[in-house]
Structure formats: C-alpha cells, structure tokens
Amino acid sequence: MEFDHSPRAAEYIQRVREFIHERILPAEQEYYAHLAEPGRTWTQPPVMEALKAEAKREGLWNLFLPEEEYGPGLSTLEYAPLAEEMGWSFIAPEVFNCNAPDTGNMEVLARYGSHEQQETWLKPLLAGEIRSAFAMTERDVASSDATNMQATIELDGEEAVVNGRKWWTSNAGHPRCEFFIFMGVTDSGADRHQRHSMVIVPRNTPGVNVKRMLPVFGQLDEPYGHGEVHFENVRVPKSNIIAGPGRGFEIAQGRLGPGRIHHCMRAIGAAERALKLLCERSLSRVAFGKPLAKLGGNADIIANARMDIEMARLLTLQAAYKIDKYGVFAAMSEISQIKVVAPSLCQRIVDQAIQMHGGAGVSDDFPLTALFGYARVLRLADGPDEVHRALIAKYELKKYQQ
Structure with missing residues (x-):
C-alpha cells in the first residue's frame, strides 16, 4: 500500500x-x-x-x-x-x-x-466570472429525506414551470450569483428515485424571489449568504433541464460524492488550524505556575486531537481512492463514514481550542467561533449524521444477510 x-x-x-x-x-x-x-x-x-x-x-x-x-x-x-x-x-x-x-x-x-448549458453557464463559472447556487433543501419538510421534496418542475410545451420554497441556498446572496440549479418533482407517479429533475433557473427570471438571508449562529456569511428563495410559477426553457427529466437523484449522488471529500478534507484543514492555535495558546499562557499545556488533562486533549486528525485524514483519502478506482457508488459507505467523522472531530477540536483560549476563544480576536459554527453546520449539510450512520449500518448488515 x-x-x-x-x-x-x-x-x-x-x-x-x-x-x-x-x-x-x-x-x-x-x-x-x-x-x-x-x-x-x-x-x-x-x-x-x-x-x-x-x-x-x-x-x-x-x-x-x-x-x-x-x-x-x-x-x-x-x-x-x-x-x-x-x-x-x-x-x-x-x-x-x-x-x-x-x-x-x-x-x-x-x-x-448539454453543450448549450456548458457554453452559457459552465464556462463563466470555470473562469470565475460568475457564481451559482444549488436549491434543494426545503423549509416545510424534513429534508434529511430528499424524497419528501414538495417543489415541482412541470413541463408545459417547450417550457418548464418551477414552483417551490427552498432555503439554505448557499451563495444566494453573492452579488455575482447568476443562476440556481433547482431540484424538484417532475413525475410524482414514478419510482421514488426517478421522480425528480434538476433545472437551471437564471436568477433574474420573473418569479424568483430571494426572501431573506438566514443567519447561522448570528452570522450571515456575507457575501455568500444562505438564502430562503421562493420560486413562484417561474418559467424557463425545457432545455434548461439537466440530462432530461427524472435524473435528479442520479445527478445528486454523482455531485455529492466528490463534494463530501472536499468538505471533509477542508474540515480536517480547519481542525489543523484550530489545533495549532490550541497548542500555541497552551504554551504561551501560564496559570498556577505552569504552562496550560501541562495542566490537568490538556496533554491528553492535544494527543487525542492529533490522533483523531490522522485517522480522519486516512479514512477520507481511502474514500477518495475508492471513488477514483471504483466510482462513487462503490464508495458510498466510506463517503458516509467520513461525513460523520470529519465534521465531528473538527467541532470537538475547535471547542477544545476555545476552552484553551478562555474568554479570548469566544471573541472575534481569533477565528475559533467561526470555525465552530462551520463545523457544527457541516454536521447537517449534505445529510445529517444520523442519515449517514443509517446508511453505514445498512451496508455493514448487508455483508451478513442471507
């Protein structure tokens, strides 16, 4: 190996x-x-x-x-x-x-x-000239189960009519956000994983209304933002549907696999920054005649943080290796494993860094409160921990079922 x-x-x-x-x-x-x-x-x-x-x-x-x-x-x-x-x-x-x-x-x-979609939207994104958003999560249903989705994409001749209330639509506040990829139901009678489609909705289309930016732990994450966006009888060309009707779930799984690798590795990098700050603080501050690093169980905290980071990194790299070698669907268990492990360890290490900094840890003098919010949110984004644990257990039990 x-x-x-x-x-x-x-x-x-x-x-x-x-x-x-x-x-x-x-x-x-x-x-x-x-x-x-x-x-x-x-x-x-x-x-x-x-x-x-x-x-x-x-x-x-x-x-x-x-x-x-x-x-x-x-x-x-x-x-x-x-x-x-x-x-x-x-x-x-x-x-x-x-x-x-x-x-x-x-x-x-x-x-x-399609070629037209790539020319119109992909090329400017690749050049960094515009930004985009992904409208999937809904405010009125438990979005941890994506089959609960109520938003609709109805075909009307050569047009697609889009309706739905989405929220936590990241990037919706960015001044250069030019379009949404919207996921909704096109055929409620189809198989539960073939009911949905994705469609490109330009931001300036009539009926698109960014209602508000949602604060996260009191912060708006400007200039990106996380929007509540209402789509009311929004009409776009039928050609804006990506890959054709009914392929929304297939596209979503292909999209989320590599994306979860990115999220988890960024979380590990954030944990490394938090651990650096923790160690520097523990060596520079003295209490009761000793550096904080030598007080109580602080040495254990530091050692455990290092071990957790190393284990999470190896697990995430293994998931990345399986995606490359066998494809996203062969790595589903590993992808879910890292999605549980990496954000949780990041949150834990940031919390310990905050504790080591005392009052300074909850101030804006250090990036720790922002890192904590980031890690905590990541335990919900792209599927909550519980959903991923259920999938991991499903794949594990499969090995022993006759």
Missing part, C-alpha cells in the same frame, strides 16, 4: 500551501474589513479579485475537476490534500475557484450538462 502523494500532487500541495500562508491568510483582515464597512456587506472585496487573478496566473485554478480540459486533471485522491490546505482559510477555496456550491454545480454541468 502506497501512502506517499504522487509527485504531481506533492508539487501542488506545496504550491497551494505557500500561496495560502504567504498571500491568503495575510489578506483575511483586509477582506473582512471591507465587508464590515457600511453598505459593503453584500459586495465582493477587491482583494478577493486580486488574489483570484494571481492564483489563475500561477495555474492554481479549477483544481478540483479531474477532467483535463478544465484544469490540471487531478484525481479525487490528488485533490483531497489540496482541499485540506484550503480548509485553513474560509476565503481560500474561492481564491482557487474551488468553493462550494460552485464546485458541485460545475461538476454537474461538466458531466451531465
């Missing part, structure tokens, strides 16, 4: 790491200061555009797509450690044009989109 990264991946890891620590992390203060100014909450900070242009010039662009026509052609396994590096900063993924939900939408359009 080979544990070394490929030479190509190792080179990109070094280049991405240097770019993040030398250019992105020092720019975070300027980025957030811009958003804090009156009237600029939902605008794109100029420093982001400067960083994106620099990353593009250096060939650190669209790293997540394995298709060589769109980027360097890195496999899921080769890209995974790059996602971990990006987890050190909330703004890093966009700098490299590797931020969700745009990554998932680009994957969908690259693999399932």
Whole structure:
C-alpha cells in the first residue's frame, strides 16, 4: 500500500500551501474589513479579485475537476490534500475557484450538462466570472429525506414551470450569483428515485424571489449568504433541464460524492488550524505556575486531537481512492463514514481550542467561533449524521444477510 502523494500532487500541495500562508491568510483582515464597512456587506472585496487573478496566473485554478480540459486533471485522491490546505482559510477555496456550491454545480454541468448549458453557464463559472447556487433543501419538510421534496418542475410545451420554497441556498446572496440549479418533482407517479429533475433557473427570471438571508449562529456569511428563495410559477426553457427529466437523484449522488471529500478534507484543514492555535495558546499562557499545556488533562486533549486528525485524514483519502478506482457508488459507505467523522472531530477540536483560549476563544480576536459554527453546520449539510450512520449500518448488515 502506497501512502506517499504522487509527485504531481506533492508539487501542488506545496504550491497551494505557500500561496495560502504567504498571500491568503495575510489578506483575511483586509477582506473582512471591507465587508464590515457600511453598505459593503453584500459586495465582493477587491482583494478577493486580486488574489483570484494571481492564483489563475500561477495555474492554481479549477483544481478540483479531474477532467483535463478544465484544469490540471487531478484525481479525487490528488485533490483531497489540496482541499485540506484550503480548509485553513474560509476565503481560500474561492481564491482557487474551488468553493462550494460552485464546485458541485460545475461538476454537474461538466458531466451531465448539454453543450448549450456548458457554453452559457459552465464556462463563466470555470473562469470565475460568475457564481451559482444549488436549491434543494426545503423549509416545510424534513429534508434529511430528499424524497419528501414538495417543489415541482412541470413541463408545459417547450417550457418548464418551477414552483417551490427552498432555503439554505448557499451563495444566494453573492452579488455575482447568476443562476440556481433547482431540484424538484417532475413525475410524482414514478419510482421514488426517478421522480425528480434538476433545472437551471437564471436568477433574474420573473418569479424568483430571494426572501431573506438566514443567519447561522448570528452570522450571515456575507457575501455568500444562505438564502430562503421562493420560486413562484417561474418559467424557463425545457432545455434548461439537466440530462432530461427524472435524473435528479442520479445527478445528486454523482455531485455529492466528490463534494463530501472536499468538505471533509477542508474540515480536517480547519481542525489543523484550530489545533495549532490550541497548542500555541497552551504554551504561551501560564496559570498556577505552569504552562496550560501541562495542566490537568490538556496533554491528553492535544494527543487525542492529533490522533483523531490522522485517522480522519486516512479514512477520507481511502474514500477518495475508492471513488477514483471504483466510482462513487462503490464508495458510498466510506463517503458516509467520513461525513460523520470529519465534521465531528473538527467541532470537538475547535471547542477544545476555545476552552484553551478562555474568554479570548469566544471573541472575534481569533477565528475559533467561526470555525465552530462551520463545523457544527457541516454536521447537517449534505445529510445529517444520523442519515449517514443509517446508511453505514445498512451496508455493514448487508455483508451478513442471507
């Protein structure tokens, strides 16, 4: 079994790491200061555009797509450690044009989109000129079971009529969000996994109404935002349906598999940043005559955090390897395993870092409260822990059923 990264991946890891620590992390203060100014909450900070242009010039662009026509052609396994590096900063993924939900939408359009859809929507996304959103979760049903979906896409001649109330539609507040990929029911009488379709809805289409941005632990996550969006008799061309009616679930599974690798590796990178802050604080602060690192069970906390990160990383890389070698559907159990493990360990380590910092840990002087919110939300996004545990158990029991 080979544990070394490929030479190509190792080179990109070094280049991405240097770019993040030398250019992105020092720019975070300027980025957030811009958003804090009156009237600029939902605008794109100029420093982001400067960083994106620099990353593009250096060939650190669209790293997540394995298709060589769109980027360097890195496999899921080769890209995974790059996602971990990006987890050190909330703004890093966009700098490299590797931020969700745009990554998932680009994957969908690259693999399932028509030529017209790719020309109109994929190319500007690949160039970083526009942003997009994915409208799936609904406010009125338990969206942990996607078959509960009430939103509809009705075919009317050469048009598709879209109706539904969606929420937690990430990127809906971004000033450059130009379209939604909307998932809804096209045939309620079909098999439960063939009832749904995905359709492209341009943001400026009549009947699309972004009602509000939803705060997460009191933060709006500007300039991206998580919107509640109402679609009321929205008419778009039938040709906007992706891959044809009834293929929504198939597309969703293909979209979410690699995306969960990205999420989990970013969570591991965030946990690494939290552990670094925890260790630095434990060595620099003295209480009762000793550094915090030598008080109580703090050494155990640090050791357990390191072991948890190493185990989660190996499990996530194994899932990435299986996706590359056997496809998403052969790696379903491993994908669900990492989706439970990585966000939970990230939340736990961030919480311990907050505790080590005392009052400073819950202030805005450190990124820990934002990291905690990120990790906690990730335990719900792309399926809650309970749903993934149920799937893991299902695959495990299958081994022993006659």
